[in-house]
Amino acid sequence: MGMVNQSVLVYERLDSNMKNSQVRNVVIDVLLRNGLVDDAFKVLDEMLQKESVFPPNRITADIVLHEVSKGRLLTEEKIIALISRFSSHGVSPNSVWLTRFISSLCKNTRANAAWDILSDLMKNKTPLEAPPFNALLSCLGRNMDISRMNDLVLKMDEVKIRPDVVTLGILINTLCKSRRVDEALEVFEQMRGKRTDDGNVIKADSIHFNTLIDGLCKVGRLKEAEELLVRMKLEERCVPNAVTYNCLIDGYCRAGKLETAKEVVSRMKEDGIKPNVVTVNTIVGGMCRHHGLNMAVVFFMDMEKEGVKGNVVTYMTLIHACCSVSNVEKAMYWYEKMLEAGCSPDAKIYYALISGLCQVRRDHDAIRVVEKLKEGGFSLDLLAYNMLIGLFCDKNNAEKVYEMLTDMEKEGMKPDSITYNTLISFFGKHKDFESVERMMEQMREDGLDPTVTTYGAVIDAYCSVGELDEALKLFKDMGLHSKVNPNTVIYNILINAFSKLGNFGQALSLKEEMKMKMVRPNVETYNALFKCLNEKTQGETLLKLMDEMVEQSCEPNQITMGF
Structure with missing residues (x-):
């Protein structure tokens, strides 16, 4: 009726023994919903006293915590303190609210605070269920804190809190990700078949099996993965799906067993499961990694005929593979195909093409790709600018070099x-x-x-x-004023220059300096000296240098043999 003040007056006139928990809950609810927060907390404070005759119950916690979180009436710290006071009376928040609050703390990187809340509630033997623990386990799993996950599961077991199917999924997923597959299998066997708090039995589903199969494949235990697939179908009557087979395909591709991976695709079809783009990308990626670019192309084209289209990942894999073998023509072909298929290239694809085109010195095509990159809303990074500047320098295109430097400056990028x-x-x-x-x-x-x-x-x-x-x-300046010491390349440049002028004495002096400064000569060093000696027909010195060359373990090349 909106008569809040009158309802409070009625409450205040009641005898103290009539102000029981149920009545107080009604008053707190009325006060909080009408914004009289201080008055509500005065009533709540009386209930939360240690020797309170009318202590709080689960309804009190539900009313207070719901309104507190809805209206953001208290800070996180004050909410934690409030939960602790409820806990001292053996009262815990309802499972849904507590799970949400634990998740919020974890999101705010306060997993320790979440841990302390659950520990306090367990210590006071308040009734608890699995979901709040699952929220904390998920957080610990993301951080790969398996030690604390194990501790939390043990604590749950000590106070008879039954894990549920979600608990099982979190544990085996984290253990598989950290390559602790044997522990994941052990947890799987221990938890499967146990009853949860709601009386249901934990039954493994396709997600659990897929996680374990994927974990086994990633550590190369393909035979066990296949056995688990058989068990999944026969014993558990759990239907495998595309994810199941894709995990196996990925395992065989990682192991380089490409033909077996293709056989799994055939089995997949026999089971009535259509391969998808993940299947295509997994096999195409595996073939390209193992130098089977042609095989990858044939497989992809076969899949396209069956109606399975590629996506940007498929084309990126083929473009990278083509660039890695310097087949830029083919890379450009797949780039055009990708555009025809309506796939939007990302920056990585453009960078791969620019890199490949720069390596084969195709400056005009490189410029075209750069233009497309900019049209797509992307920017060049420093690595790409350096590749392009190197290409244009090699092509003696000073205009384009300055254009690249100007672009860098506009982008706020320093050389x-x-x-x-x-x-x-x-x-x-x-x-x-x-x-x-x-x-x-x-x-x-x-x-x-x-x-x-x-x-x-x-x-x-x-x-x-x-x-x-x-x-x-400049050479002497290196030794005196800079922290950079001359290397074999620099010595060879100078030795070659002096040898061309016929100044054998200076060239030989530099070679001796290399010895003193522990700079190892190579075949180019000796070839430069041999050329000078050959022209002066100093055969004895030449033979002496050849012996030294053998001592230095320098393998002669075709140029050496010509002297």
């Missing part, structure tokens, strides 16, 4: 050591030493130290134009 090294090498080859020095200075300003590749590119550029004094100056 890294690879970008600078590519540009320094490019300018060096074009004898633009002013730009080389500017790039090195810019590199330092960006907080990047020149690498051995940087020095190698500049030294090679100076040597190519006969500026050996500048090359040596």
